[in-house]
Amino acid sequence: MQMRFDGLLGFPGGYVNPSEETLEAGLSRELLEELGVALPISAEDHVDCCHAPASSPSSTSRLISHFYVKKMEEEQIKEVEKEAASTATDHGQEVLGMVRVPLYNTKNGGGLAPFLSHSFIGNARSQLVDSLLRLDMIAPEELHKALAHSLKIHTHTAEDLQAALMRTEAKRNWF
Numbered sequence: 023m024q025m026r027f028d029g030l031l032g033f034p035g036g037y038v039n040p041s042e043e044t045l046e047a048g049l050s051r052e053l054l055e056e057l058g059v060a061l062p063i064s065a066e067d068h069v070d071c072c073h074a075p076a077s078s079p080s081s082t083s084r085l086i087s088h089f090y091v092k093k094m095e096e097e098q099i100k101e102v103e104k105e106a107a108s109t110a111t112d113h114g115q116e117v118l119g120m121v122r123v124p125l126y127n128t129k130n131g132g133g134l135a136p137f138l139s140h141s142f143i144g145n146a147r148s149q150l151v152d153s154l155l156r157l158d159m160i161a162p163e164e165l166h167k168a169l170a171h172s173l174k175i176h177t178h179t180a181e182d183l184q185a186a187l188m189r190t191e192a193k194r195n196w197f
């Protein structure tokens with residue numbers, strides 16, 4: 023996945039106008055910009071589509087979100103990671119960096135659970151969870167445990183954020 027310019031985690035991709043190019047051609051173009059490599063995408067890689075959520079409760083969205091999954095060898099992924107941080111035109115601007123999804127839970131609560139507690143763009147978290155299940159990359163009970171733990175971390179993070187806010191508030195009042 024990638025850390026986006028807006029601080030949210032998401033998958034590589036972007037807007038495609040189907041009256042100008044096919045979805046697959048548009049995705050390949052976005053991948054070249056964001057990853058720095060030309061990856062052929064075909065209609066067979068398409069796994070899901072849904073109405074994209076509106077950006078605010080008062081607006082309606084005409085966007086359809088399409089999701090594609092492509093299996094790659096580890097060497098190919100390493101090459102993508104290298105190019106994404108060097109030749110990709112969007113690096114450092116639209117995309118701040120690629121991140122690997124940890125498919126494990128450590129004894130002290132690290133790994134997938136804290137990863138899932140981060141903030142994701144749109145329905146990217148559900149897209150990730152669905153893909154892990156679809157591709158049998160993790161046992162459903164492990165994933166369930168990680169999701170349940172990530173909810174607890176979320177509450178803890180909100181408390182930590184509140185404490186940090188109070189500290190800055192106190193400091194602000196000194197000046």
Ligand SMILES: O=c1[nH]cnc2c1ncn2[C@H]1C[C@H](O)[C@@H](COP(=O)(O)OP(=O)(O)O)O1
Nearest residue numbers: 032033034035036037087143144145146149
């Ligand atoms: O990973 C994602 N999962 C679901 N929706 C996503 C994801 N990444 C982006 N989006 C949404 C957000 C926007 O409504 C559109 C286009 O995203 P963006 O990356 O900003 O598009 P451009 O690169 O600027 O074309 O999809």
